[in-house]
Amino acid sequence: MDPIFLARFQFAATTIFHFFFVPLSIGLVLMVAVMETLYVVKKNELYKKMAKFWGHLFLINFAVGVVTGIIQEFQFGMNWSEYSRFVGDVFGAPLAIEALLAFFMESTFIGLWIFGWDRLSKKLHLACIWLVSLGTILSAVWILTANSFMQVPVGYVMKNGRAEMNDFLALITNGQLLVEFPHVLTGAICTGAFFVAGVSAYNLLKKRNIVFYKKSIQLALIFGLIGSIGVALSGHTQAQYLVKTQPMKMAAAEGIWKDTADPAPWSAFALIDTKKQENKLELNIPYALSFLSYSKFEGSLKGMETLQKEYTAKYDSIVGEGTNYIPPVKTTYWSFRLMIGFGVAMILLPIIGLFLWKRGRLVGSTWFLKFLLPAITFPFLANTFGWMMTEIGRQPWSVFGLMTTADAVSPNVPAGMILFSTIMYLLVFTILLLVMVYLMIREIKKGPDVLHGVDDKLLTDSDPFKVGA
């Protein structure tokens, strides 16, 4: 098999899997920090119980997120050594800073938070969870700084046959980062919010701990609304930036082969024929793409045919003649639409929920609560499709305009080795996922009452030493 395909498959699989856990961690820990803040400020034990319970679920998720992240740091060197040599001077720095600034912070303070309930003062303990939250967010900032460089390379100069950093400030104020980070952060907030909302809805349907889960779902709906509106606004900004910086990705995401009319319609559905380079059965919404791209009802977009010609003139001297600059169009097009679809649902649900809450009918609306259960998956799917569009849509480039993915792969690693490691990762990931889901469901069924320090009478019953000793 082709090592490039295998290395790409491994990267996609491990990154997508890793990114199931990351946004949930970021979103959930932020909510836990808010819950504990409410506890410290309002001195209401209910909030402490919330922080403990949701924190408990966060930790199971966090552990898997952390360990699957280690693979990512190693993978660049293992499968993409040519890439590492070529951009390490620029790309390595944000990764190292991420470890130094964010990983140390989150790992140290999560230890203090887990083990420190009885050893730290309330305020100090609260500070710990906020520092964990800050750590997870900083981690996102730095890894996205690295990713943004792959989308829109800035702050570098070509020297010694590689990209070398010459402007750190440009790197961390990359326009791509400024639009990408808010989008990822608000997406993560949605992930945490819909998780809390869904789990709470499940328990409300079962009529368990009504007060506890009602408070939780209310908080989750607020977070969900803020997150989903944020995601839409930042996504809109990002799309406009995309038109300017990576027009080919945008054209592919919209399935535009020939330059559009002015004003440009937005394609809601199309059967794409990549061979003939045309679409069938199109369902278009007039004016919408112009608005999406330029915030006004005029302006056209370039099609892939035109862009292929422009890119050929511009980049063939770098990457060789006859390069196809068009990414996998169908995947890019449909990931984009699926992301948007789930995103819209994620805006509607909190609005309905908040409306029901105001009417005092939230807990009684079983139809709505039932809907929130599958909605747990919406942000996960939207996150995944969003990244698929971003990364697959960037192809054939690994670093836009500088290096193709085909040139980035390790020349000395045989395909069999990559296949073997991929199988190992998938095996381990499957086990991890099964165990995690099993544990999550178990802990959710146990509920908040049996946690240590929440109810001492119940604790003695769950003392593990009775069994183990």
Add this chain to the structure above:
Amino acid sequence: MVLSELWFVLIAIVFIGFFFLEGFDFGVGMSTRLVAKNQTERSVMVNTIGPFWDANEVWLLTGGGAIFAAFPHWYATMFSGYYLPLLVVLLCLIARGVSFEFRRKVDNPRWTNIWDWAIFISSILSPFLLGVLFTSMLKGMPIQKDMNMQPGFTDFINIYSLWGGVTVTLLCFLHGLHFLTLKTSGEIRRRATLLAKRAALAVLGALAIFVVLSWMMTDIFEAHLVTELMLVGFIVLAYGLTYYFISKKREGLAFTMSGLGLALTVSAIFVGLFPRVMISSINKAFDLTVYNASSGDYSLKIMTIVAVTILPFVLGYTIWSYYIFRKRVTDKEHLTY
């Protein structure tokens, strides 16, 4: 000193930090079978490193990140060349990390037992493989002109690297035993002390053989005779003192000395490498050095500023967290893990 030399030293310091800290929690992981006699004792042990292991592991990630940023060619050559051992290290680190979190989430001794075996095995394999990796780097790997290598089985696995792996594992085990003497009480503490005395002697023996093998199979004594001899002297002194202190039940000092021993051993490896970062067994001209494998000066300067600014904070709150959890762990209290 040019910046790339400084970064070689900084990376050495990060790995010293890694082996000093994660060294003892690897050792505690090994002790869960070699010292503990039942699940309660295992739980106590895991909880002694509970608040720390995650941050300790970050030292390795920081080391990897720093190599990537400061020496992209070193990173690319090493990670693509050491594919298989690194894959196993990765799987071990994954298994270890989740096992701590998962082991007591279900009140069933068999469930706990599975994860405890994962902790034990991964705590032996990780330092062993990292030991193999670093010592085979000292011996040299078949790096070609294009800076890439396709090592065969015997390039990773030979008498020298295997013994290097065993030695590093033993050093971590001893360090972990000392940590247990500091953080537990009663029976576990007594047994850890007893075993530590024997382990200290084993360490001295293993190191002696390792020094002889290094003399025969690497050029580190040719390249840095005086420095390496001094380091060997200090290492022997540190482990001699370790034996003395643990015999006298001076646990804190014994722990300090085994930590110092690890730090000096890592230093000896890095000194032996310098100015090379990867030694080619094919041709000296193909060696990767701090000069031909490094990033540009601008990048290194930025990284230096960042590291110098952040590292004091990291050290500060790390020390604070050890201070907060300074008490001995017993099964009389609630154990989180």
